[in-house]
Amino acid sequence: MNGKERMAAAMRLSEPDRVPAMCQLSLGHYFLNCDQSEIDIWHSTEAFGDALIALQRRYGFDGILVNLPGRDPNWRSYIERIDESDEGKIIHWRNGWHTVCPSDDNPHVYRQDDTRYFSTFEELEPNKLFYIEPHDLSGLSYPYGWGFSETPADERDFFPSWHFDTIDYVISRAGKEVSIHSEVFSPFTQFLELLDYTNGLVALIDDPVKTKACLERLARGAIDLGRKQAAHKVDAILISSAFAGAGFISPDQYREFVLPFERMVIDGIKAEFDVPIYTHTCGNIGDRLELIRETGTNGIDTLDPPPLGNVELADAKKRVGDTLFLKGNIDPVNVMLLGTPEQVFAEASRCIKAASTNGGYVLSTACSVPPQAPPENIVKLREAVDAYRA
């Protein structure tokens, strides 16, 4: 089996020739460990695509998550100048905004008044929402427009063709051998990103009716994006739902504000495409694995173990492993970042033993691999799955 076939088998709950290994790497990890500059990796389709493939090959992973959108090919034409600062490189855009690009973390866009843009809940009109892309070149906007355009995007043709360029780029170069996954932000994540987390969470209490109207609209955009990604032949789609764990909301709030809308997204994509869809929710999710399953997802990603989260992998396998594939459970901080290669190998072996029986498990860190995680630790994941097969 190659990586693509191996991942497909695991995601469909059958038994591959060995446990596949595939991690989501933080963007900072690409910045620190690839030849291209952080500015190019963030802003250029080709540079990011090359970085994704380079680290997949270096670490021997069976899949790649394309977790930035394709970029406007003309992005350089919007730049006025680039400065150096203590915080990293600063891109000054022609419209007066600037992007701070740290050498090891995600860039962020600031407007003329030196603040990041967030919408207010009061100004939101649900029917003007469709999809929020937090990683757009120019950050967030409402009503949503791409890049520095002042014209809101029309939902009848919302996603520019270049939005899918990175997927095409990576599939054309690595898609025959490894599994290529795309990312769609869950309606709940989009909502919180647009409003800022505090205001978004308070809105659940202040006006649940309007909140749900917003989420319903954002689900439509997520369906549209997921279908288009599937049409571009991704092997799986990850629903990024980072704020749906117990660190943020209760199981009841999950049932009210997350579950119906993620189910809409998953049902909407699956109505047209038979593509595996899995859900990435961080932190304490041990109390809601069954709720996550009710969204119709095919798998759960992260599964943070104590102390970062509260998921015991063997318990998760017993509870939902008959219907969902599981991916993750290696502590990204205490093992991948701060641990030794031997500890990584031991933890990887523990996870494989706990969850790989009858297939349906992908060896992975729980959340993203931290920027400073030593590459010699990461390669141990692949060594562990090879050793287990042997």
Place this chain on the structure above:
Amino acid sequence: MSILEQLSEALIVGNATAVTRLTAQALEAGLLPQTILDEGLIAGMNVVGNRFRNCEMFLPEVLTSARAMKAGVAQIEPLLAAAGVKPAGKIIIGTVRGDLHDIGKNLVAIMLRGAGFEIIDVGVGVTAQKFVEAVREHHPDIVGMSAMLTTTMMQMKTVITALAEAGLRDRIKIMIGGAPVNNSFAEEIGADAYGRNASNAVEKARNLINSTKATEP
């Protein structure tokens, strides 16, 4: 139910309008501002903290309680200042570089302010150099750092190292908090305390101030 109990209850359910009204009523009734703060507002927020810790309340409810607390404290704070009540201590608080999450930091700041501390909020994405500059400018008793991301928590160690290199580490206490950190991480990076939630952060800050006073010549 006494007016202070009503005040606590209104805060627990996150009713800022009722908290504003009841705080005003309590003041009109002649209750001391410090009493209203301690036995009404902070007492209510302690209940919120405990329920949050026990997973009986979650962030949306906690944030509405914090909003109500802020409304009450806004009425009390000027009266305490006018009466010459000295702050319990001065704390610089911020979220470390690379991390723009401010929920936890803001909750802790609200609770500390309510508990009588002077708070200098240096914001989010704060570099080690900015923490050093803020310490030089404001001479705090405590520096509080927050991180929500596993990718940014190591910045806390960078800040502590920078404070040491600037010769400032021995003059201050350092507290940390945030989803991915814990007590052993605090010890490992050389912080003086870890606050597991906003209420606990107040307790730890008081302990740090008391320990400093106890060792003063």
